[in-house]
Amino acid sequence: RGGNRGAAGNRAGSNRGDSGTSGDGGRRNTFVLATTIDDVSQHIQSQGKWILDTGAGLHATDCKDDLIDYVEVENGPIFKAGFGGEGRSPGYGKVEFVTYTEWGTFSVTVTEVWYMPGLGHRILSAGRLDKKGCRILANNGRIFVQMENVSYGGYGTLHEWLDVMEGRLSEGNSGVYYMNIHTKAHQERVKALAVLEQSVDLWHRRFGHLGYEGLGRLAKEGMVKGLNVTADQVKEAAEAKRTCEPCVKAKLTRVPHPPSGNVSNLVLQRVHSDVCEMPIKSMGGARYMVTILDEHSGFATVRLVATKDMVPDVLKEALTLMENQTGKRVREFQTDRGREYVNVRMREFFWDKGILHSTSVPYTPEQNGRAERLNRTLLEKVRAMLQDANLEQGFWAEAVMTACAIRNCSPVSDRGATPHELFHGYKPDVSVLRVFGCTAWVYSEKQHRNKLDPVCEKGVFVGYERGSKGYRVYLPQQRKVVVSCNVRFDEQYPQQDMTNIPMDTVSDDSDSDEEHSASDAGESGVIPGVGGGKSNGAGTTHDGGNIGNGTGSAGGDANIGQESRYPRRTHKAPDRYSPEPGKRHVTVAATTIPKEPSTYEEAINSPEAVHWRQAMDEEIASLHAQGTWRLEHPPQGANVIPGKWVYKLKRDANGGIERYKARYVAKGYKQIEGVDFDEVFAPTGCHATVRAFLASAAAEGMEVHHVDVRTAFLHGELEEQIYCEQPPGYVTGEGGEKCRLIKALYGLKQAGRAWHRKLEAILAANGFEISESDPSLFIKRVGSRVVRVLTHVDDLLIASNCASLMAEVKQYLAKSFDIRDLGAVSVFLGMEIMRNGGELKISQRRYAFDLVERFGLADAQPEAVPMKPNLVQLTAQGIGVVEQEPFEDATKYRALVGGLMYLAVVTRPDIAQAVYRLARYMSKPVPAHWEAAKAVLRYVKGTAT
Template sequence: MEVDSLGGSKYLLLIVDEGSGCMKGFSLRAKSDSEECIKKYIMAVQTQFDYKVKFVRHDGAREFAANSLKAFYDDQGIEQQVTVPYAHQTNGTAERAIRTIVTIGRSMLYYAKLDKCFWAIAAMVAIYIKNRLPSPKYQDQTPFEIVNGFRPSVKHMRVFSCRTFVLTPKEKRSKWDPKAREGLFMGYEEVSKAHRVYDIEADQVVKSRDFTFDESTFGFSPMLPQVIVDDTALDIESMNISDEPHPMQFKQTGKRKSRSNSQEQVLQRTLLERRGTGLEEASAPDDSESHQAKRRSSARDNLDEEQKGSDEDNEDATPQVFWRASANAVEGTDLSEPTTFGDAVGGPDQVHWRKAICAELDSMKLRGVFRATKLPSGQHTIGTKWVFKIKRKADGSIEKYKARLVAKGFKQKYGIDYTETFSPVVKYVTLRMVVAITKYFGWTLDQLDVVTAFLYGEMKEKVFCAIPEGVEVDEDFDCFELVKAIYGLKQASRVWNETFHEFVCSIGFQVSDFDPCLYLKITSGECVLLLVYVDDVL
């Protein structure tokens, strides 16, 4: 790599288990460190998981062919397989794994706008993520699951490089010191529940279990250069255990430079600005800022002049158009929608709202929604509420005053007032398929909306509601029994769907096995397809 990692590493050793696809990564300061890491990995696998490593495949690089390492293989009964020079396909598992990790790591660095010195950390996080992703090669099991025998939890996973606050122990702070230090999330610990966090002030990665995440803020991009890692700049040498890769060399052209005081000031200022506290520190702008301010001011002046000229050219027509739009907007905002029945029938628009209420009650009476009755012993009622809405046209003018009586479904009791509530809707893939078929054969496509659809649904449960406001009944009755469903009931959508299903099947339609909301009818060689999405039919 062009720079050392944050910890001074120059190389990445990636080991892949052929049997599970599980990866293990080591960041190395020198290639000679590979031997110790390989031995450590093999012993851990054989001890912790009771697996026996049978062969090691590598590209014959000098660090993998050391006599001491060869003696270790012989002692463990491990066979060495050296790939053919310049034939990368003979070590395909390792080559593919390296490319995947570089791609994931590069994407994370770029998205977080982090410096290239974070390459080793990004690679380790990429390996951690990859081990927890299902693989088609292993019947959609994750490498972690194959090795450990159980599915991994992902509840603890966070967005890489998101803003993190790490709790400072009481022993290390005074009463008036901040309780937490700010950092960037840098990954996970394999053997504990701790997370790794880059402490911005200390310029190092720390481990902690006490933290708070802000996953809407990432990195510190204004200070550090843009991250672009080029695959062609990687000098890769292959090595893998059971088809496990090799140290991956990152070209070194110079030591990582420490941040200067001016850069630290920029970093601190950037982080303060991103906190969005609204507090600004008074300071004199530099020449570039003043120059930019002048340019912006000049641009605004030019725009104002152009706007004035434009206004003068269109003096006769433009003001009238804008005035009509503004007048409609003002007219719409002056009219408020009542929130209670009393506000509606006693407000300035009571005439319109009374008509809307009567229209809603007439619709319910026509469909036989209610039946006046005496509340049976042991039963309870649920309340109702009037909802008022002003429907407008595209230009903002009033189209209709709408009143709807809804049930207070949150007072329903499971097992008494309702049981099942699920109602299917057409799948988008079905919708796209039908539209494509219609276009291909030149069929006619029609759409209809069932008005007050839920009021057609036949109730199966015994549900009683209190007498709604604005409705008068004989003294012999004290409640309504719901014969049909009304909006607000938990099962209203399901009841409507069942009623619709029974009706369309009764007139000769057949439901599709592929989608419960797709119906088909063939009559005299004519095919009719029917799609339903709640109360919309296509």
């Protein structure tokens, strides 16, 4: 944190020693405080605010109660407050402060603080702090007092400067700063914060705006553990008739339908379900929530899906999981008559499991009343939580998952236990609960930041992670959700308004009157850390303090009135998280950055299953639309080629996810030459052609646009008779049928050639000619108008000096192929392309930094040149390396040099000579070569733009 050293000198005429006592010889020793009575308002004084004064000669307070170890003196310093008053200090002592900074909460002791009755202020002298070894930095109206080598108790000593005090510049006086500190003598205020944390209103919000009656039952009947509020407090709040605005906006009272007299008396004896359509897509793309309710216990779970055809899959998974958790089996399943429940797939599932499927009479939702009531309860909580948090409606999926988990820990019947306890057999521990939508600070792991980056990121708490005992926090700047147990919260104040985040709205219409609600392929129902059958009491689940509520862990095990002398750091979990007997295991922090699955099974079982399923559906629909195959029984002895799903995350120039892509490909290496294929060559644009294409376009003032051809290879027609396996997850027919390929499927050896042949014919019919320099470049001239098309498999670059001619070419291509017009090019073949007027810049910045991260040099010092002279001589002649042992991992060396070579070939000719020298030792590198290669990468790190 940069800043100038704060001035900390004496006023004219002052003369002080370290103790602040007067000098010898009877000379009058007068200290003038820079602060005047007009600088600070009376209400600030009454709140016990301390001022850091860069012009004050010593520390002073007008309140004797602030001081401990008080010492009376006869010849104390004479003070003037700048308004004409004068007095002599009768003594001094030391003050113990509780300070609040971004690093945490500290206990700091300041010595030699003089008691000056009638002063009207509490003053800290910047000069005194400076002499005591503190460092004072001021920047942009803020001031920071730093100390070095701060001890962290069990964590040891941190050898760096930490902010132990923070303050802000006062208005109208550039030398006075209000500090964010409090004395131990004012501990009543801190205790008030502790009371606030455990207050009825706070627990009301933590429980998703649960009614006072339900909250009182939780406290009175001891249904949960970790609830630090009494039934009397709840009763007092209810009698005071406190108004909760989010509750008023979210909840309506309706006349209930009479309950059914036939009530189940066993867990899973009867399970209810409903599908609810939402008016807006969630952040993750879900449009429906599927609610599942056990009638006996009242335990509920939620699944989120993008389309209704996914409902049978999530129902099967959810019911199987519930049976495995309880050791019991579902006997009856009650729903409405929506098509998502009444279909062949569900009928077969119920038949195999021996489940009776009961349905309601059409247009009579009352007969599925329990599921309907569950939907209402969840949506009431969701509306209240979103209102309370000032969050956009697109966060409904996160809210409904949290609401369902909270509901399971709340009383829903008069049976004296929560649904969680009735279903799982043990009481939940609610000490981990936090207010949905509150501000949260997440610790950034070292591998994700450099030494100068902040140690944490500010986000919004959006729920509890299933299975990892972590908190889910949305980071607005990165537009992603991370999961971590190293989180600190501020639950006192609503989150800043986030209702302007753009969302994709969808129609409110349903396909049927029987269809009501919906979800993202996620699951909710259990708050991580609430159980396990055993508990060590509050505070054994997460390392998350409450910023706004004083210090403490998420479990509430810290005593607000007994501040530690050391800041609570968030990068290391306390010992209570170690997997010892009797203690819960907490997983390491993990972000929910999607990964590319390698198999179909990984895709459908991943957290992003909804996206991968949608991508596969689109691929299958495209394959059928193109007439890629027809199902046949292959002749005996035919070579049936296996296939596989390939998954890819398409990213934008900033590295964000643009779309999920799934492609079904043939395993072409199983083809037999001469039987399944002959010619396979197909031209693609080389990097030299791409650079020349972009350079000429920039020089001639042409616009360059990017067009992607969807399922390009499927347009190529095959001449051979080839059979392929049906795609996993989409097998149809009576059994034994294989795909007789009509079009070229990705993965076939001749697929690229067939596609290029088709594209070449289409462009030639539109007047394009093949360039003599590169067969992947096509040119068309119409008078002075020129349009060029550069092809690289299914990616096309189109450059033209005439916008209408470019539009004509796009329209012509769209008639023959299914294309995506990506507009002005920004990313092509891994190159980031930026335009500034008549200038085009190409870069591989993201690839370069990925390479740096991959080889563990994120924190390394950059090099000024690719290769130093001594290494040039070393790599040229092999001097000094003959006697060295071979490098321990030659494959790693080859991978690094290969990565550098790709950079050199595409955008970084400045490292070409160094990479050329390193490439000479690919077979038998020695440690000296490895160090030289890392030096090149460090140079790339320092020059990547």
